[in-house]
Amino acid sequence: MIRVRCLSILCGLALSLGVTVAHAADPLFSGPLIHFDERQVDFGDLPQASQAEHRFSFSNDGTEPLRIEKIETSCGCTAAAPTDSIILPGNAASIDVTFSTRDFQGDVSKVVVIFTNDPGEPRVDLMLRANIVPLIRVESDWVDFGPVRRSEGKVVGVLVTADEGTDFRVSSVEGGENWVDWKIVPASAPDQIAYRVEATLKPGAPLGPFTDRIILHVHHPNRQIQSLGLRGNVYSYFRYAEPNMEFNTVKVGKTIRRTLAIESDGNQPYRITDVRVDQDFFIPELKPTANGYELLVTLRSDAAKFDGDRYPFREYARLETTDPNQKEIVIPMRGVIRR
Secondary structure, eight states, X not given: OOOOOOOEEEEXXXXXXXXXXXXOSSOSSOSOOEEESOSEEEEEEEETTOEEEEEEEEEEOSSSOEEEEEEEEGGGOOBOOOSXXXXXXXXXXXXXXXXXXXTOOEEEEEEEEEEESOTTOSEEEEEEEEEEEOSEEESOSEEXXXXXXXXXXXXXXXXXXXXXXXXXXXXXXXXXXXXXXXEEEEEEETTEEEEEEEEEEOTTOOSEEEEEEEEEEEEOSSOSEEEEEEEEEEESSEEOSOSSEEEXXXXXXOEEEEEEXXXXXXXXXXXXXXXXXXXXXEEEEEEEOSSEEEEEEEEEGGGOOOSSSEEEEEEEEEEEESOXXXXXXXXXXXXXXXX
């Protein structure tokens, strides 16, 4: 899934003055000294669209006033201004934190940062952790066809569930209309309300790799949509598992080779007759194998001409075939050349 964007953490500072803390008769230093009873909290499992609260208590164990100069929260969230930013020696205060889960999920850790005039610890990090449990569960982030022959009419799907007793149903599916037809089927799962969302490849689906974002429109007390991805690689006769050749990051002066296995799916006498690239820093080579072909592409980074420190590229290897249904196979090649 989908990943976690920042949580909304709203922090309010509640200062409770007048609580005396015992001190040593002869302090080893003079100045403010911040002391927290605890510096982290684990909320455990929390459902999406919920909030949890916690109070961090602290005191000024020093000999001079402690000043709270600033409070920051992770991901640029804002904190409420303190009602009193000065804590006298021997007094205690607290910070109330509200943890809002929104629509995030999984293990999440965030930090509330306290800046003070304590010379020994001018910054204090308070850690908040939670495992955010999704209200709607999808067994996979992707409806994934993998390599699929266009004439196959392949059907794939994912199971979508919510807790038993929830007013929940999957109403419709949006996206992927160029490649698939959708069907929503009631399903069963222990202690769950379940639906199976199925995609059937259209007979006229465009050839080549495809990716799309899918929106499930749902009826749920706290959610209206659930997103996931759709992907696959539609072929006519020549099948290959990886839709791209990934070169990643290559330093100038390095020579990198990538290979891609291309299999013949059937007994037709179709052949790949040629391979072309647009940039001369790629050297393509096509080798016959027992099941089809092996495409080898060598990247000579020192032959690439570019300004600046980095050259992100997206180029293509174009394979000419005798298949009348797919006369050209286009393989994207991606990466970055850096100095």
